[in-house]
Amino acid sequence: MTPTETAKILATFPALAQVPEEQLIWLAANSRPKHMEAGEMLSSPEFPLTGSHFIMTGRFSVYNYQGGIRRDLGALQTGEITGALPFSRGDKTTVYIAAANPAMVITLPIGLISIMIVEHYELTQALVHVMCNRIRYMTSIQLQNEKMMALGKLSAGITHEINNPVAANISDADSLIRFLGEVNRSVKLLPSTQLTAQAAAAFDLVDRIGDHNGHSAFLPFKERIQKEDELTKWLEENNVNNADDLADILVDLNIDHKTLDNFKTHYTNEQLASFLRWMAELLRARQTAQNLLSSSKRIEELIRSVKTFTHMDRGADRQTADIHHGISNALTLLAHKRKNLNIGLEENFYPGLPEIPILIGELNQVWTNMIDNALDAMENDGGGTLSLSTGLADGNIVVTIADTGPGIPQTIQPFIFDPFFTTKEIGKGTGIGLEVVRTIVAQHFGSVSVTSRPGKTLFTVSLPVQTPD
CATH class of the missing domain: 3.30.565.10 (Histidine kinase-like ATPase, C-terminal domain)
Known part of the structure; x- marks a missing residue:
């Protein structure tokens, strides 16, 4: 391939688009072509830089090692530039650059870079811009890694401190829910108790609501007010004291007046208020325990997400x-x-x-x-x-x-x-x-x-x- 033909390919490089043709011909005429096989090293920290590399075809992997583990940093494609660049003070690269597939590069020897700086301003300017982008890219990766390490250390301390009490809360809440259910069942099994139809109806309703966690869906404000008004009216018609307060509890438990109509058939007016109050308080205790369990599990889920986000306790590979x-x-x-x-x-x-x-x-x-x-x-x-x-x-x-x-x-x-x-x-x-x-x-x-x-x-x-x- 002649220098003119090579210069036409170089003109397609995004970084060299504004460089005059005669400067690209000079670059092509003074560069050495090299065909590379997959896995062949273009540059590494073990060897000095040999010049500016222009990737004509192929793809290169860029990586380094952290704690003995390979860490991929990205890739270089056809049309990109790497190696020694004008005004760079380093004589070695800090990363490994290896061909990912068969590739061809041309290399401007490092000894000719000083001549390029003196005689070819636009070409030098373009390569300095490449160097600035490279510095920015590597700095971005370094800052990103440092941020992740700092976040990982911070998260490790916080999640460790939170995790133990949350695990205890989950265990206690789960036990409390089970104990409250057993209280209800154990009363029915007491040998000295003759279970009345009224008590049996109350226990059955508690069990039925408790099996659904005794927790209503979040209701729109207007719908909730309407349900509370209906329950308050029903309770007042059945001579239940503190109807407003009890209606608020029953709405929380997702109990409506139709359920109470069926429940009422087992009671006189005098009995109804006492059984409703006992049932509401027991169910509210179960609901509180369920809320404690749900909120603790939510914290546990967040801890797990933070751990996964920072990838704590894992290597950098x-x-x-x-x-x-x-x-x-x-x-x-x-x-x-x-x-x-x-x-x-x-x-x-x-x-x-x-x-x-x-x-x-x-x-x-x-x-x-x-x-x-x-x-x-x-x-x-x-x-x-x-x-x-x-x-x-x-x-x-x-x-x-x-x-x-x-x-x-x-x-x-x-x-x-x-x-x-x-x-x-x-x-x-x-x-x-x-x-x-x-x-x-x-x-x-x-x-x-x-x-x-x-x-x-x-x-x-x-x-x-x-x-x-």
Whole structure:
């Protein structure tokens, strides 16, 4: 291939698009071509840099080792540049770069870089820009890793302190519910007690309601007031004292006046008030125990989600996992925010999604950042819908996260993945969330894209099922 032909290919490199043709011909004429096989090393920390590498064809894996475990940092594709660059002070790379498949590169020897700086301004300027992007990328990864390690240490301490009392609460609440049920049954079995029809009816109703946890669904305000009024009227007509207070308890227990009509047939008016009060207090005690159990299990679920999010007690290597777990954990961590904003949730998860090797803690950041951004986009709408879906397409796992917010203006869409770019108000956004998303997805050899219009913004993450070695 002649220098002119090579220069035409170099002109297609995004970083070299503005470089004059004669400078690209000089670059081509002074560079050395090299064909590489899969697994062959282009550069490593063990050897000095030999020059600027221009990837003409193929793909390269970028990785390092942490604690003796390989940690993939991303990939370099056709049209990208690596190696020694102008004004770089390092004489060795800090990462390993190896061909993932058969590839071809051309290398400008390191000794000619000083000549390029003096004689070819636009080419030098383009390669300095490449170096700045590389520094930004590596700094982003380092900050991300440090943040995850700090979060992991903090989470480990907090979750350990919370986990023990929560486990005790769950055990105690479960026992209390069982004990209250046994109290009811044991009274009926006392040998000295002749169980009357009235008492039997009360015990049966307690058991029946208790089996359904004695807990009503959350009722709209108007519907609840209507039920309380109906019960209050019924209780007053049957000469039950403190009807308002008792009606409030009975609505909580999901008991209506029709149930009481059947219950009443076993009692005189004098007996009815006493049995209703005893039944209501016993059921309220069971409901309180059930609420304690539910809230403790909710805390336990949050602890489990935090542990999974930070991937505590695991190494830094990839683990084969189902990405649905990470998405579900992110939804759990952000459930309170979503409910406070009155935002609906639609999930359409592909049931046969294969497990893939991922950096679990890092990928969890992707789902959390993107879901959080989607919720923020709908914050001022007084509602909206968050939609998540997963699927398979062309050998990739595809995850989409959509919101019904106002959309991202076309003029700024090209910049949303840039570091420190944010549309949020001062003090609310840092501008690094989506940049971190892009960096982590690149570590997994994937891609992230966005389409947006008023009423629908859709982020799409693609992750290959088979990653290069």
